[in-house]
Amino acid sequence: MPMSAADDADLSADERAALELVLDTRGIHQSELWKELDVSSRKGSRLAESLVEQGLIQREETVYEGHNTYFLMPTARDLEFALLMAGDMLSPFIGEEEVDPRSDAFSQWLMNLAYEEY
Numbered sequence: 001m002p003m004s005a006a007d008d009a010d011l012s013a014d015e016r017a018a019l020e021l022v023l024d025t026r027g028i029h030q031s032e033l034w035k036e037l038d039v040s041s042r043k044g045s046r047l048a049e050s051l052v053e054q055g056l057i058q059r060e061e062t063v064y065e066g067h068n069t070y071f072l073m074p075t076a077r078d079l080e081f082a083l084l085m086a087g088d089m090l091s092p093f094i095g096e097e098e099v100d101p102r103s104d105a106f107s108q109w110l111m112n113l114a115y116e117e118y
Contacts, residue, residue: 022057028072
C-alpha cells in the first residue's frame, strides 16, 4: 500500500517500518507490532506514540490475548478508497439503504469491476 501520508513526513527508519507494518496489515495490535519489528515493548510503544502524534495512525485501547494493549490503525487519509470503485462507479454498498444483489445498479457495478483493465 502506498505511504502517501508518510511521503512528506520526516520519519526515522524505525518509524517508517512501523508505519509500513500498520498500513500493510490495515491494523495491528501494538504488542504484535514490536514483536514483528523485533524491538522492545518500550521502543514499540514510543514508535506508536510518535506516529499517533504525527497523525499517521490511530490508536485504540483494547484487550488482546488477555492483556491490555492498543490496536493501531491507519488514519482515514491512508486508506485506499479506490478499492470501492469499479470504473467511475462507487460501490452500491456505500450508503444507508440495503442493496438488492439482483438490482441493476449492483449488476452494473459488478460488470464494471469485472471489465476493468489493470
